[in-house]
Amino acid sequence: MEIEEYGRAKILKPSVADDELTAVDELDGAGSFTNFEYADRSVRHLVVADTTLSGGRLRQIEAERVTFSQVTLQSIVLDRCVLKSSDWMDCTLSRVVFRDCKLLGANFVDNKWSNVVFENCRIEYATFDSIRANTPVVFVDDRFKEVTFRRSELPGGHMSGCTLDAVEFDAGTYTDFDFRTTDLSTVRGAGNLNGILIDLSQRQELAEALVSELDLQYAEESDR
Template identity: 40%
Template sequence: MDTRTIRRTSVTLPAFNEPGLYLSNVTSLEGGRGRLAEFQYADADLRDLDLADTHMLDGRITGLKAQRTRLEKLRVDSVEFISCDLASLQWTDSKISRSVFRDCKLMGATLEDVTLDNVLFENCKLDYSTLTRVRAAGPVIFSKSSLRETTFAAADLTSTLIDDCDLRLTEFDGGKYRGLDLRGNTLSQLRGLSSLKQVIVDQAQMLQLAEALAAELDVTFGEDLDDK
């Protein structure tokens, strides 16, 4: 297995160069008897993608486009999602392990009751998404991704790292965030600061948090009143 490490957080990723592993080209993600293993799926342009009760293991999905995507009760182990565009994504009641999403568009996605364990989101767009009760059971990294106006609702992002991401109007609505590493980001437009207990930041980011808190509390500065 390969690893990706940023500061103290390391994620275990798929490694398809292991001896005896060969990826076979497939024309559908619907595996026989609900299982799809050692596969490669590329350049599909779908109107609808509906998958349920499927176990995907050791695979690479590249250039997949779907106008509407519904994924339910999936188990995803050691899978790469590369340059995928999954519009109107609804992903529920699933577990994703040792997997990477790279250069993917997941804008406006809805993830609910999804468990993440050793997952990397790199150069992805998750703007306007809602992640409800998403739980990090192992290390998770969001790197160089856009989370603009994304909402984490009742999420558990313990041991998660967010680095060099767009966090404009990103909201944290309840949940557990102890140990969430927010260093390397601009935090001045975060929302839901009261949920972010015991997170990790740099001292230089304290002024940014103060700006975010003032905006959230709709604070009026006395100097502005005096100038009127």
């Protein structure tokens, strides 16, 4: 298996043999799909449940609604997909890459992750709730808007080149998570980022984030 390095994080890459993939018309109705490609489709509601997807690629899928329930994804690449109102419930993701995707209104709840990467994605109005990662989770060149990380265990992760707009960290474990190239001045819940990795210059950013959460009153010049 190939290893990709992101700062201190080392990630096992998905193994997808593009010349051996079989095109499929749907992703539900079978116990497992192996060495497959599900591509170039626009669907109203993509539903996948109690299924294992392995060694495959989802490419240029546009879905108005997505429901993944108790799905295992192993060595999967999601490429240039637009997934709206997506629910990922009790899923297991291992060696999964989201690349050039738009995740608009996504809810990842009670997931187990290993070697998961979000690369150049647009992630808006999303919640990462109770994610348990046993290897670093990586975010590279992503754009976040109205995103909440809640009760998740994401130690040793990596975030670089990302923009954070109204991003909240609501409890969780982020020990050794590498934020060194990410502006943290606007994050909410900065007090929950105990043990993260930053540069010395980012102390001011975190201070700004912490102060903005306090209900402070400022004295007028005449009161001094």
